[in-house]
Amino acid sequence: MLRYTLNRVLLMIPTLIGVAVLVFFMLRVIPGDVVEVKLRGDGGNVSQETIEMERKRLGLDKPLVYQFKDWMVGLATLDLGKSMWTDRPVTEEIAIRLELSLQVAVMASIIAVLLAIPLGTTAALMRGTWVDYAVRIITIGGLSIPSFWFGMLIMITLLYLFNWLPPITFTPIYVDPLANLAQLVWPALAVGYRYCAVVARMIRSSLLEVLNEDYIRTARAKGVYEKLVISRHALRNALLPAITVIGIEFAFLIGGLVVTEQVFNLNGIGMLFVQSVSRNDFTLIQALVMLVAGAYVVINLIVDLLYAVFDPRIRYT
Amino acid sequence: MSVAAVSTTPVVPRRRSAILDFCTQQPLGAASFVIIFVMMFAGIFAEYVAPYNPLDIDFGGILSPPSWEHPGGTDAFGRDIFSRIIYGSRTALVIGFTSSFIGSTLGAILGIASAYFGGKIDDWIQRFVDILLAFPIIVLALVVVAALRKFIVAGIDVNLIYAIAIPIVPRVARVVRAAALSIRVMPYVDAARAAGYSNSRIIFRHMAPNVVAPYLIMFTAFIAQAILLEASLSFLGLGVTEPTPAWGLMLSGNAADFYREAPWMILFPGAAISLAVFAFNLFGDSLRDYLDPRFKT
Numbered sequence: 001m002l003r004y005t006l007n008r009v010l011l012m013i014p015t016l017i018g019v020a021v022l023v024f025f026m027l028r029v030i031p032g033d034v035v036e037v038k039l040r041g042d043g044g045n046v047s048q049e050t051i052e053m054e055r056k057r058l059g060l061d062k063p064l065v066y067q068f069k070d071w072m073v074g075l076a077t078l079d080l081g082k083s084m085w086t087d088r089p090v091t092e093e094i095a096i097r098l099e100l101s102l103q104v105a106v107m108a109s110i111i112a113v114l115l116a117i118p119l120g121t122t123a124a125l126m127r128g129t130w131v132d133y134a135v136r137i138i139t140i141g142g143l144s145i146p147s148f149w150f151g152m153l154i155m156i157t158l159l160y161l162f163n164w165l166p167p168i169t170f171t172p173i174y175v176d177p178l179a180n181l182a183q184l185v186w187p188a189l190a191v192g193y194r195y196c197a198v199v200a201r202m203i204r205s206s207l208l209e210v211l212n213e214d215y216i217r218t219a220r221a222k223g224v225y226e227k228l229v230i231s232r233h234a235l236r237n238a239l240l241p242a243i244t245v246i247g248i249e250f251a252f253l254i255g256g257l258v259v260t261e262q263v264f265n266l267n268g269i270g271m272l273f274v275q276s277v278s279r280n281d282f283t284l285i286q287a288l289v290m291l292v293a294g295a296y297v298v299i300n301l302i303v304d305l306l307y308a309v310f311d312p313r314i315r316y317t
Numbered sequence: 318m319s320v321a322a323v324s325t326t327p328v329v330p331r332r333r334s335a336i337l338d339f340c341t342q343q344p345l346g347a348a349s350f351v352i353i354f355v356m357m358f359a360g361i362f363a364e365y366v367a368p369y370n371p372l373d374i375d376f377g378g379i380l381s382p383p384s385w386e387h388p389g390g391t392d393a394f395g396r397d398i399f400s401r402i403i404y405g406s407r408t409a410l411v412i413g414f415t416s417s418f419i420g421s422t423l424g425a426i427l428g429i430a431s432a433y434f435g436g437k438i439d440d441w442i443q444r445f446v447d448i449l450l451a452f453p454i455i456v457l458a459l460v461v462v463a464a465l466r467k468f469i470v471a472g473i474d475v476n477l478i479y480a481i482a483i484p485i486v487p488r489v490a491r492v493v494r495a496a497a498l499s500i501r502v503m504p505y506v507d508a509a510r511a512a513g514y515s516n517s518r519i520i521f522r523h524m525a526p527n528v529v530a531p532y533l534i535m536f537t538a539f540i541a542q543a544i545l546l547e548a549s550l551s552f553l554g555l556g557v558t559e560p561t562p563a564w565g566l567m568l569s570g571n572a573a574d575f576y577r578e579a580p581w582m583i584l585f586p587g588a589a590i591s592l593a594v595f596a597f598n599l600f601g602d603s604l605r606d607y608l609d610p611r612f613k614t
Contacts (some may be wrong), residue, residue: 015444015451018447019447022449025462026464027460027464027465029464070585096509100558130393137346140598140599141591143541144591144595144598145587145594145595145596146549146552146565146590146591146594149568149591152583153584155573158581158583159576159577218553252453254456256455258455258553259549259552259553261472273459274555277462280463283432285460285463292451292456293452297451
């Protein structure tokens with residue numbers, strides 16, 4: 001187990017280096033950088049000299065190889081540099097926004113999992129009936145309704161019903177839990193619907209598979225109550241594949257947040273990412289991509305290890 | 318199918334058409350196809366279907382609520398929302414189809430090649446796929462948008478299509494590789510190799526036809542994803558640009574200022590996105606149930 005874990009941790013490194021290389025070169029294939037957006041973006045007439053000076057200051061005039069070396073050395077020493085737009089350290093820019101996004105992500109996961117387990121289970125147990133069809137339509141709806149539109153619908157509903165809109169200034173949950181939740185429950189709901197749909201579909205299909213297993217028949221044959229067959233024998237095994245989906249969706253929630261934060265005007269990681277893309281802020285884009293990719297690889301590893309904990313048949317050697 | 322039903326079928330069963338088969342087995346799939354068909358029709362014949370020109374600005378009738386004259390109301394420029402939605406389906410379908418086609422096809426070729434060659438090549442392709450998979454779809458698309466900027470041909474941003482196609486590639490590659498691995502060991506592939514056929518001939522003529530089922534399923538499912546992604550990017554102001562009518566674009570910018578005054582500006586375009594994506598998702602789902610015998614009852 002320990003050897004396997006070590007091995008997996010070592011295997012994460014080439015993937016992350018690959019991500020770093022890919023992002024670095026993709027951003028630089030076509031000329032054009034932050035300086036142009038910054039100085040000429042508003043149509044202002046700026047001399048070529050000023051532009052060159054700014055490039056020099058940001059190190060964008062150096063040959064690509066040197067820039068790449070700086071980026072790799074920076075990564076290895078965990079020094080991600082400064083935002084090319086605001087000149088503040090990238091880690092600081094991210095840190096002040098991470099709390100908000102992380103909280104929305106955690107709340108969305110809780111909402112999603114709590115709803116997905118009963119939905120997926122009933123659909124599987126009542127397979128082929130109208131209940132199954134209804135769940136299917138609800139879950140495909142979750143995959144189809146854009147989270148940003150769902151968010152807008154929530155806002156319109158709140159406005160019409162209560163003549164109230166969620167606050168737009170962020171209050172940490174330990175300062176004023178009520179104000180905090182009043183702001184963040186809605187975006188969590190908006191991204192949670194899709195999340196719930198993905199998990200519910202996974203639970204349904206894996207539960208259907210498990211119900212065909214021999215040990216389910218054995219349990220039923222020896223007279224175990226159906227309720228226990230489902231909860232102890234079937235659901236426990238069916239939840240394993242769901243863990244994978246929950247993990248991956250959590251890591252990828254940043255994707256859902258990219259758009260949803262815009263709707264609710266939340267100053268989080270997603271909003272920061274969109275801003276950096278439209279400003280060509282290379283350092284910030286690179287750092288955010290590394291953050292998301294890193295989260296994805298780490299969560300994947302945790303999921304695989306959890307498998308071994310929950311399912312004694314799985315032994316990594 | 319029950320045993321009794323099998324015994325009553327004639328010895329030489331009349332071959333029913335696959336389409337009829339699909340409709341009876343997957344009523345939801347057939348219904349979703351009707352929605353897709355209506356959308357395609359509206360998109361192709363937008364000039365004849367739409368009551369107004371989607372770009373016509375009418376400052377006399379801004380933000381007017383839905384009525385007989387304007388079934389979807391008008392926006393802040395007095396443009397007819399219903400007409401813009403009809404023209405928007407053209408944008409959505411063109412981008413959805415082309416990017417899903419490019420992404421799925423590249424992914425399928427990569428996946429088959431990976432399974433066919435095996436060994437070192439397989440390792441390298443899989444490593445590459447792993448790297449791309451570490452990006453959430455929209456994050457990868459945004460990085461490509463940041464990298465490529467705009468390149469507009471005939472009103473459609475070609476680079477936007479690539480930005481949506483690239484995240485699809487690794488996801489299809491992985492599924493198709495798994496399917497191709499089981500075909501790689503078939504005797505007829507060995508026979509083709511023994512006969513001295515070239516690698517590309519074996520890949521395209523002998524292996525590709527056998528992964529058509531997973532390919533088609535992924536292709537349809539990713540049309541849905543591509544439409545959703547286009548809407549999201551346009552909503553962020555990084556996809557389709559004004560004045561091209563596009564659903565995501567109709568929700569972006571100042572649309573949010575009119576929650577109270579003109580909710581129809583939000584309701585109808587979003588409903589169009591949801592309905593389109595829903596139809597393709599449901600169709601892809603039904604296609605999978607129909608084509609993949611493992612899920613059949």
